[in-house]
Amino acid sequence: MLATSFVHPDWGLLHDQFWALTVGGLTAGSIYALVALGYTMVYGVLRLINFANSEIFMIGTFGALFATKWLGIAPGADAIHTGFYLVLIMGVCLIVAMAFSGTAAVALERVAYRPLRKRGATRLAALISAIGASLAIQEFVAFRRGRNFEAFPRVANRDVLFTFFGAEIRTDQVFVIVGALVMMVLLDQFVNRTRLGRGIRAVAQDSETATLMGVNIDRVVMLTFLLGGIMAGSAGLLFVFFFEVTKYNIGFIIGIKAFTAAVLGGIGNLRGALLGGLVLGLIENYGSALWGTQWKDPIAFLVLVLVLMVRPTGLLGEALGKARA
Amino acid sequence: MRASKIFGAGALLLSLTLFAAACGDDSGSSSATTAGGAASSGGGGEAGAAKCSGLAIGFFGALTGDSANLGVNIEQGAELAVDQFNKANPDCQVAVKKFDSQGSPDQAPQLAKQAIDDKSVVGIVGPAFSGESKVADPLFNEAGLGLITPSATNPGLADNGWKVFHRALGNDASQGPGAATYIDTTLKAQKVFVIDDASEYGKGLADQVSNQLGSKVVGTDTIDPTATDFSATVTKVKDASPDAVFFGGYYAAAGLLSKQLRDAGVTATLVFGDGVLDPGYIEAAGDAAEGAIITCPCAPVDKIAGGADFQKAYNDQFKADAGTYSAEAYDAANFFLAGIASGAQDRESLNTYISTQSYVGITKTLKFDEKGEVSDVAIYASTVKDGKIVSVGLIQ
Numbered sequence: 001m002l003a004t005s006f007v008h009p010d011w012g013l014l015h016d017q018f019w020a021l022t023v024g025g026l027t028a029g030s031i032y033a034l035v036a037l038g039y040t041m042v043y044g045v046l047r048l049i050n051f052a053n054s055e056i057f058m059i060g061t062f063g064a065l066f067a068t069k070w071l072g073i074a075p076g077a078d079a080i081h082t083g084f085y086l087v088l089i090m091g092v093c094l095i096v097a098m099a100f101s102g103t104a105a106v107a108l109e110r111v112a113y114r115p116l117r118k119r120g121a122t123r124l125a126a127l128i129s130a131i132g133a134s135l136a137i138q139e140f141v142a143f144r145r146g147r148n149f150e151a152f153p154r155v156a157n158r159d160v161l162f163t164f165f166g167a168e169i170r171t172d173q174v175f176v177i178v179g180a181l182v183m184m185v186l187l188d189q190f191v192n193r194t195r196l197g198r199g200i201r202a203v204a205q206d207s208e209t210a211t212l213m214g215v216n217i218d219r220v221v222m223l224t225f226l227l228g229g230i231m232a233g234s235a236g237l238l239f240v241f242f243f244e245v246t247k248y249n250i251g252f253i254i255g256i257k258a259f260t261a262a263v264l265g266g267i268g269n270l271r272g273a274l275l276g277g278l279v280l281g282l283i284e285n286y287g288s289a290l291w292g293t294q295w296k297d298p299i300a301f302l303v304l305v306l307v308l309m310v311r312p313t314g315l316l317g318e319a320l321g322k323a324r325a
Numbered sequence: 326m327r328a329s330k331i332f333g334a335g336a337l338l339l340s341l342t343l344f345a346a347a348c349g350d351d352s353g354s355s356s357a358t359t360a361g362g363a364a365s366s367g368g369g370g371e372a373g374a375a376k377c378s379g380l381a382i383g384f385f386g387a388l389t390g391d392s393a394n395l396g397v398n399i400e401q402g403a404e405l406a407v408d409q410f411n412k413a414n415p416d417c418q419v420a421v422k423k424f425d426s427q428g429s430p431d432q433a434p435q436l437a438k439q440a441i442d443d444k445s446v447v448g449i450v451g452p453a454f455s456g457e458s459k460v461a462d463p464l465f466n467e468a469g470l471g472l473i474t475p476s477a478t479n480p481g482l483a484d485n486g487w488k489v490f491h492r493a494l495g496n497d498a499s500q501g502p503g504a505a506t507y508i509d510t511t512l513k514a515q516k517v518f519v520i521d522d523a524s525e526y527g528k529g530l531a532d533q534v535s536n537q538l539g540s541k542v543v544g545t546d547t548i549d550p551t552a553t554d555f556s557a558t559v560t561k562v563k564d565a566s567p568d569a570v571f572f573g574g575y576y577a578a579a580g581l582l583s584k585q586l587r588d589a590g591v592t593a594t595l596v597f598g599d600g601v602l603d604p605g606y607i608e609a610a611g612d613a614a615e616g617a618i619i620t621c622p623c624a625p626v627d628k629i630a631g632g633a634d635f636q637k638a639y640n641d642q643f644k645a646d647a648g649t650y651s652a653e654a655y656d657a658a659n660f661f662l663a664g665i666a667s668g669a670q671d672r673e674s675l676n677t678y679i680s681t682q683s684y685v686g687i688t689k690t691l692k693f694d695e696k697g698e699v700s701d702v703a704i705y706a707s708t709v710k711d712g713k714i715v716s717v718g719l720i721q
Contacts, residue, residue: 288546294547
């Protein structure tokens with residue numbers, strides 16, 4: 001079965017279900033993209049791969065879960081709301097998720113990275129600290145919450161919003177894709193148009209000169225982590241809303257995919273993270289349709305390798321710190 | 326002169342420490358439990374006159390990880406049997422040593438070595454999963470450490486000529502056809518989509534089902550059970566519009582898959598194997614679990630003679646209901662204990678005992694053939710009704 005599916009890609013399936021696969025890919029890709037922003041920003045500013053960003057995301061999912069518990073919403077038929085109440089519930093969950101993730105990201109920076117940075121430690125040391133932090137957070141959550149899935153209540157009906165060339169597109173899929181886009185546009189605007197954002201870009205470009213220009217490095221680093229955390233938190237909310245489950249290690253797979261997406265789009269490039277995430281989601285789905293889902297990961301990584309061979313800096317290349325015309 | 330004296334003393338101290346560590350008890354990730362819980366004097370053990378010392382039964386399986394529920398059920402079933410035995414036989418206190426493999430074949434080899442090196446372990450209840458069995462059983466076979474697995478159902482395991490391998494239930498060569506028969510005759514499905522999770526167990530079972538269903542299989546796919554997004558697979562299923570979907574795998578992925586299939590508007594009946602027979606499935610699937618069919622070579626505890634007593638004792642000790650394979654593990658452990666009580670108190674004689682003798686347990690009579698399989702095999706079906714798993718009855 002494996003050999004035949006690899007030699008004979010199922011073009012018929014890709015053709016028949018193209019739009020359904022596309023929507024599925026964009027939905028998953030949107031979540032990758034939001035988490036990828038955390039990786040790409042921290043890399044752009046600190047040249048550090050924040051491996052614990054996956055756990056920041058996971059903490060965001062638990063934040064959203066706790067918000068529903070505090071609001072008294074339990075999984076079941078009564079959880080479904082519409083209109084104003086739905087917006088209110090989602091708003092509260094979003095803010096709580098972002099708060100959890102943002103706080104965790106700032107705390108992570110303080111505890112795991114700043115002491116090393118102050119001591120001028122090698123980047124390898126910071127990397128190891130990142131991995132250690134990632135495992136520690138995972139195991140702590142497992143210790144507190146157990147290792148089984150926890151269910152997130154369905155708060156909105158999943159109706160088919162419209163049909164596009166035969167593919168049914170549901171409200172929840174649209175919500176995830178549009179929600180992710182909105183968050184990314186907001187971040188992009190913040191980084192490109194505000195004073196604080198300019199500080200981030202300055203430090204990413206040249207941290208010593210930035211200090212000379214009066215930029216407070218510590219504050220910029222903290223802000224970078226905070227923004228990455230907020231993005232991961234919003235990704236967390238979208239994730240639990242869409243998949244309706246969370247547990248201590250869901251960050252792991254999402255983190256790997258998001259990091260891959262960040263590299264694919266151009267590490268250190270915000271728009272690259274968005275593009276990388278969406279492209280990765282699409283490649284996974286198209287690859288699964290053509291060759292079988294067991295080939296999903298090899299194909300995604302093969303595409304990554306091919307892209308990097310042709311464009312070593314990723315699809316969009318430019319780094320965060322490159323001056324814009 | 327002084328420096329070399331200190332050096333010499335240090336070297337002596339170091340070698341003494343190493344010697345003590347090497348000869349001491351290798352506990353690793355195991356912990357010992359002895360008689361403690363309140364237990365009725367049902368089950369195992371002869372008249373209470375057994376004499377032994379320093380013996381232990383090992384449990385090998387997933388106590389943590391994605392499929393932990395299944396391992397915990399088995400470990401507790403075995404522990405209950407041991408505790409009842411210890412209570413009835415004050416001169417023979419057997420310990421339970423736990424080896425947590427997390428259900429993964431990667432951890433299994435070095436964990437098996439730990440179990441083998443622990444000389445007090447004379448029998449293993451486990452390994453719980455087929456994947457870990459495949460890598461751990463050869464090591465147990467080399468060491469002559471007898472094992473009875475209450476749950477690993479991959480048929481290929483019995484074909485390796487391992488003299489220590491014994492299986493306390495029907496394997497997938499009966500479960501697979503059983504599920505296929507159910508899909509064929511009871512569900513009367515004309516088009517079936519078969520999915521597996523690439524595991525030794527899941528793929529094996531799915532292949533058994535596919536083989537029997539033959540041309541009724543309109544599509545197959547393999548998922549990564551650690552992933553959360555199965556949208557490509559769901560799209561494939563939707564494209565094939567089957568009457569039934571069979572998934573070979575464990576409860577966590579099954580739950581997510583069910584949810585995503587239903588959300589996409591797939592109305593096919595969902596059929597699963599014994600790896601999904603756990604409340605964890607309903608937690609992960611929510612409403613999407615309703616109406617799912619789950620097969621198992623395990624007897625529903627409330628339907629067997631002696632099941633009510635077992636359930637009560639299990640409840641009293643663990644404050645939870647007996648789960649899938651708890652009863653099979655209970656029987657497996659009791660078989661070992663019967664051997665210990667009869668005087669087979671080292672690995673070789675205990676393995677010979679379980680290979681040749683028989684034991685009347687609450688799930689079935691354990692009499693293993695030369696390959697280690699039992700003949701008393703039955704496949705049961707359960708369904709999910711109103712958020713609970715209820716037994717539907719015998720398939721074959």
